[in-house]
Amino acid sequence: METKDLVIIGGGPAGCSAAVYAARSNIKTTVITEDFGGQLMLTDHIENYLGFSKETGASISEKFEEHVKTYENVDIMLKKVEKIEKENGIFKIKTGDEELLAKAVIFATGTKAKKLGAKGEEKFLNKGVGYCALCDGPLYQGEKVAIIGGGYSGTEAALYMADIAEKVYLINAGDKLTGEPITVDKIPKKENIEVINNAYTTEFFGDQLLEGVKYEDSETGEEKKIEVAGAMVEIGRVPRSDTVDFVEKTEEGKIVSDNHCRTSEKGFYAAGDVSTIEEEQAIVAASDGCKAALDAKKYLDEQN
Numbered sequence: 480m481e482t483k484d485l486v487i488i489g490g491g492p493a494g495c496s497a498a499v500y501a502a503r504s505n506i507k508t509t510v511i512t513e514d515f516g517g518q519l520m521l522t523d524h525i526e527n528y529l530g531f532s533k534e535t536g537a538s539i540s541e542k543f544e545e546h547v548k549t550y551e552n553v554d555i556m557l558k559k560v561e562k563i564e565k566e567n568g569i570f571k572i573k574t575g576d577e578e579l580l581a582k583a584v585i586f587a588t589g590t591k592a593k594k595l596g597a598k599g600e601e602k603f604l605n606k607g608v609g610y611c612a613l614c615d616g617p618l619y620q621g622e623k624v625a626i627i628g629g630g631y632s633g634t635e636a637a638l639y640m641a642d643i644a645e646k647v648y649l650i651n652a653g654d655k656l657t658g659e660p661i662t663v664d665k666i667p668k669k670e671n672i673e674v675i676n677n678a679y680t681t682e683f684f685g686d687q688l689l690e691g692v693k694y695e696d697s698e699t700g701e702e703k704k705i706e707v708a709g710a711m712v713e714i715g716r717v718p719r720s721d722t723v724d725f726v727e728k729t730e731e732g733k734i735v736s737d738n739h740c741r742t743s744e745k746g747f748y749a750a751g752d753v754s755t756i757e758e759e760q761a762i763v764a765a766s767d768g769c770k771a772a773l774d775a776k777k778y779l780d781e782q783n
């Protein structure tokens with residue numbers, strides 16, 4: 480079987496940027512990804528990516544995809560990677576039906592939504608409970624909904640839902656909202672958002688479909704409930720790193736990487752949100768992709 484020079488896993492900002500830089504460094508590259516855009520597809524507005532003062536996540540993702548596809552030396556496989564192993568200095572990348580060999584890998588798989596672990600969460604998954612306001616929100620036109628989480632994604636989701644739903648309960652475990660200040664400042668201006676602080680979500684209830692959410696008031700210990708047709712859990716994200724177990728990771732599962740995205744395993748780079756960068760932002764992920772590709776070029780030159 481042919482051993483490829485470079486395989487990039489992920490089609491978000493980090494993976495796409497890595498693909499552009501690798502292609503321009505004349506590295507024959509394969510990108511394996513489930514989609515283009517990654518988490519950017521989950522937001523309806525990007526205002527802080529340089530050069531884009533107002534763009535939807537979907538349109539910026541399309542531009543990334545178009546850009547990557549301009550390079551003939553980049554092969555694209557729309558697939559899920561199931562496992563990566565390392566044997567005799569070569570990486571073995573397994574998808575459901577194929578196996579690829581590579582001298583170097585840029586791992587840019589980002590993060591996925593964190594689950595709450597509350598009672599009924601699995602039972603009502605896609606029956607009222609979801610993890611993406613942008614994806615599921617339009618299903619709840621004119622209904623009452625709950626957003627669980629008062630951080631960056633929760634506050635953003637609440638604002639988005641305020642224009643769709645009749646009423647939005649923003650259920651926050653802390654005593655104040657901790658999202659981006661510019662977003663948090665907009666919340667009181669939306670009359671149909673009710674912020675419930677110190678509220679620890681305990682249960683999703685209903686019959687066939689979700690009918691409501693129970694929470695504990697952490698100040699009084701009292702159990703309370705609200706009736707909603709939809710509940711979106713927006714409490715943060717976890718790294719998608721379980722396909723690889725030969726590199727050093729943090730307890731949380733982030734892949735430990737240096738300023739060139741190098742990891743504990745030579746030739747294996749971690750770029751973007753899946754790595755230990757602190758700023759989980761698209762522009763930082765794109766910058767990581769660039770650094771990883773340029774360092775991979777040096778690594779491959781040494782190998783060849």
Ligand SMILES: Cc1cc2nc3c(=O)[nH]c(=O)nc-3n(C[C@H](O)[C@H](O)[C@H](O)COP(=O)(O)OP(=O)(O)OC[C@H]3O[C@@H](n4cnc5c(N)ncnc54)[C@H](O)[C@@H]3O)c2cc1C
Nearest residue numbers: 489490491492493513517518560589751752759760761764
């Ligand atoms: C709701 C929301 C709003 C946001 N708003 C902003 C914003 O306004 N501005 C900003 O700068 N950032 C924003 N972010 C953060 C930003 O989206 C991320 O920092 C950025 O997308 C990280 O890029 P990445 O390439 O590291 O990972 P991701 O974007 O997560 O991309 C990962 C890619 O890897 C692929 N993948 C994962 N696992 C596999 C596998 N096993 N096999 C194949 N492919 C796989 C995925 O399909 C995806 O294409 C937001 C995030 C969210 C969730």
